[in-house]
Amino acid sequence: MYKLTVIPGDGIGPEVMEAALHILDASEIDFDYETANAGNECFKRTGSTIPQETISTSKKSDATLFGAVTTVPGQKSGIITLRKELDLYVNLRPVKSYEGTPYLFKGLDFVIVRENTEGLYSGVEEYTEDGADALRVVTRMASERICRFAFEYARKNMRNKVTAVHKANVLKKTDGIFRDIFYDVARGYNDIKSEDFYVDATAMYLITRPHSFDVMVTTNLFGDILSDEGAGLVGGLGLIPSANIGDNNGLFEPVHGSAPDIAGKEIANPSAMILSTCMMLDYLGETEEAQKLEKALTDVLREGKVVTPDLGGSASTMEMADRVKKIFEIL
Ligand code: NAI
Ligand code: MG
Numbered sequence: 443m444y445k446l447t448v449i450p451g452d453g454i455g456p457e458v459m460e461a462a463l464h465i466l467d468a469s470e471i472d473f474d475y476e477t478a479n480a481g482n483e484c485f486k487r488t489g490s491t492i493p494q495e496t497i498s499t500s501k502k503s504d505a506t507l508f509g510a511v512t513t514v515p516g517q518k519s520g521i522i523t524l525r526k527e528l529d530l531y532v533n534l535r536p537v538k539s540y541e542g543t544p545y546l547f548k549g550l551d552f553v554i555v556r557e558n559t560e561g562l563y564s565g566v567e568e569y570t571e572d573g574a575d576a577l578r579v580v581t582r583m584a585s586e587r588i589c590r591f592a593f594e595y596a597r598k599n600m601r602n603k604v605t606a607v608h609k610a611n612v613l614k615k616t617d618g619i620f621r622d623i624f625y626d627v628a629r630g631y632n633d634i635k636s637e638d639f640y641v642d643a644t645a646m647y648l649i650t651r652p653h654s655f656d657v658m659v660t661t662n663l664f665g666d667i668l669s670d671e672g673a674g675l676v677g678g679l680g681l682i683p684s685a686n687i688g689d690n691n692g693l694f695e696p697v698h699g700s701a702p703d704i705a706g707k708e709i710a711n712p713s714a715m716i717l718s719t720c721m722m723l724d725y726l727g728e729t730e731e732a733q734k735l736e737k738a739l740t741d742v743l744r745e746g747k748v749v750t751p752d753l754g755g756s757a758s759t760m761e762m763a764d765r766v767k768k769i770f771e772i773l
Pocket of ligand 2: 666670
């Protein structure tokens with residue numbers, strides 16, 4: 443029995459969460475859910491976008507499923523606070539093209555491993571006389587653990603190559619350390635190829651030869667940008683999942699936000715939330731169950747009959763989820 447924290451959030455967050463849990467009910471694995479609050483509706487009720495209770499519930503559980511929240515300018519971001527509190531130093535974003543979806547390239551399948559805690563997102567910025575400065579923090583500890591995670595991930599998932607992405611020709615010290623540590627770590631993984639590219643070249647290679655990537659590891663800002671480029675390659679926010687992983691916790695969430703423009707219409711594509719659930723099953727060591735769920739979803743996407751309007755269909759969120767569930771049950 444796994445203990446899960448479920449944070450539906452705002453807008454379409456609760457809609458795609460309901461869809462994912464509906465499917466998970468058909469799993470042979472037992473889950474005990476605890477629902478917790480976060481986001482803007484929560485702020486209106488409690489005065490906090492992420493109450494302490496939510497943080498401690500999440501800390502105590504085996505994994506957290508997170509829908510999406512609405513962030514209002516000036517408010518403290520609930521999800522960023524939660525990632526920090528749980529020390530989720532890895533942001534994992536798969537780039538995979540599924541038949542029946544509006545991808546740009548057929549057969550893409552690689553993963554971006556983004557350092558989630560430092561880099562240019564250190565949060566240290568200050569105004570100067572001329573403008574403002576931001577501090578780019580690269581520590582040996584964080585570089586080592588993210589590079590090690592990338593190689594371990596590659597090994598566990600039968601992937602052959604890890605590519606480090608940096609800009610060490612200009613950022614000689616910060617990215618110099620990142621690149622050197624990457625190759626130090628690589629020496630412990632002779633079964634996996636290693637290579638490194640500059641971030642600008644990588645942005646181009648993602649368009650000119652995206653199939654050459656397998657696992658990519660990079661610092662915070664570059665990872666943020668490249669993973670959105672990756673999302674563009676496989677088409678559509680409704681399809682892109684993510685995992686935030688630390689040594690003791692994992693949080694799984696679609697990349698999309700609360701989509702106020704379609705909230706309440708029951709037309710949100712549940713795929714990103716379902717694929718995030720697959721990533722959670724994988725993280726829990728339930729690889730077979732994760733593969734079954736992914737297969738059920740890909741069957742529905744390939745069929746293209748019971749899919750939401752963003753995929754050219756006319757099904758509601760729950761109709762699509764129910765179709766996935768029916769296939770999941772018989773696999
Ligand atoms: P968004 O991702 O919510 O929506 C962008 C566009 O994609 C919209 O047209 C939306 O209808 C469409 N879309 C998103 N998810 C979809 C799905 N599952 N199915 C079909 N269409 C989908 O981004 P936006 O509009 O910039 O932000 C809305 C709110 O969400 C803001 O308050 C923002 O701060 C917040 N946000 C929260 C995130 C999170 O909870 N991690 C991430 C991104 C934004
Ligand atoms: Mg982003």
